Every structure is written in structure tokens, then in C-alpha cells.
Amino acid sequence: MRHAKAEQTGATDYERRLAERGRADAAEAGRWLAARGVEPELALVSAAVRTQETWDSLVEGAGWDLDPELDEGLYSAGTQAALDLLREVDDGITSVILVGHNPTVASLATILDDGEGDEEAGNELALGYPTSAVTVFEYDGRWSELDEASASVVAFHVGRA
Numbered sequence: 001m002r003h004a005k006a007e008q009t010g011a012t013d014y015e016r017r018l019a020e021r022g023r024a025d026a027a028e029a030g031r032w033l034a035a036r037g038v039e040p041e042l043a044l045v046s047a048a049v050r051t052q053e054t055w056d057s058l059v060e061g062a063g064w065d066l067d068p069e070l071d072e073g074l075y076s077a078g079t080q081a082a083l084d085l086l087r088e089v090d091d092g093i094t095s096v097i098l099v100g101h102n103p104t105v106a107s108l109a110t111i112l113d114d115g116e117g118d119e120e121a122g123n124e125l126a127l128g129y130p131t132s133a134v135t136v137f138e139y140d141g142r143w144s145e146l147d148e149a150s151a152s153v154v155a156f157h158v159g160r161a
Contacts (some may be wrong), residue, residue, distance in 0.1 A: 003050045087143055121152045
């Protein structure tokens with residue numbers, strides 16, 4: 001998931017907070033995920049303020065009870081670094097959500113797509129990755145073996161309240 005809409009300014013980019021619209025959009029994305037039966041066992045969230053606030057609103061909307069693992073590196077991580085972070089997930093975990101920033105999140109979603117999933121969702125993913133965008137994948141394998149074109153897009157949604 002890409003973080004929700006943030007304020008245009010902050011003390012630093014890292015410290016930018018969510019806009020009111022962003023809070024509402026993230027909560028709507030959480031409701032959408034919960035309605036699809038998505039409930040992550042692990043949340044990897046960038047430690048930037050706007051991603052933490054996105055997570056808080058997402059959890060509120062979804063009704064999940066899960067504390068995130070905040071990752072300082074996700075703020076500036078490139079696609080391969082984000083993929084490497086997912087590869088470190090314990091194989092006992094079956095469902096993960098990653099909340100980060102563009103262009104990394106969009107790039108990661110694009111390279112993971114094997115083209116074998118939901119055609120409409122895959123097409124929507126290809127059209128862009130705005131704030132509050134969420135891609136749901138199915139992957140059958142060890143996290144350490146997650147690679148390009150190894151997961152199927154099953155749903156794509158842009159949270160809008």
C-alpha cells in the first residue's frame with residue numbers, strides 16, 4: 001500500500017502528516033481490505049510520520065489489532081530493498097502488508113505481478129499508483145524466494161472516502 005494523502009509541507013518531508021482526506025481515504029481502504037477478508041499477520045510500515053498515520057487510519061477502518069514493525073529504511077528504500085525486506089519475513093507468516101512510498105511501492109507491485117491474476121485489477125495497477133492505492137497479491141512459496149513475476153494480483157483498490 002502507498003501512504004494516504006499527506007499535507008504539502010512539514011518540518012521535513014519525513015515529518016509530513018496526513019491531510020484530513022488522507023485519514024478518511026486510509027480508513028476506507030481498511031474497510032475495503034476487511035470486507036475482502038484480508039487480515040495481515042505482519043505489518044511492515046515506513047517509520048515516516050505519514051505512513052504511520054496511514055497505518056493508524058487503515059487499522060481503524062479495518063478493525064485490525066496489529067502493531068506495525070516500523071522500518072526506517074522503507075522511507076528511502078528502492079524497489080529491490082523493499083523486496084529484500086519481504087524476503088526476510090518468517091515463513092510461518094502467511095499474510096503481510098507493506099505500507100510505504102512511491103515510486104518504490106508502485107514499482108514493487110508492478111515487478112511482483114506475474115500477469116496470471118485478476119486481469120481488471122492488473123490493468124488498474126498498470127494505470128498508476130495514487131495515494132491510498134492497495135494491491136492484494138496471492139503468493140505460494142517461501143518468502144525468501146519471492147521474486148519478480150512470482151505473485152498474482154487478485155485485487156487493486158484506491159481508498160477514497
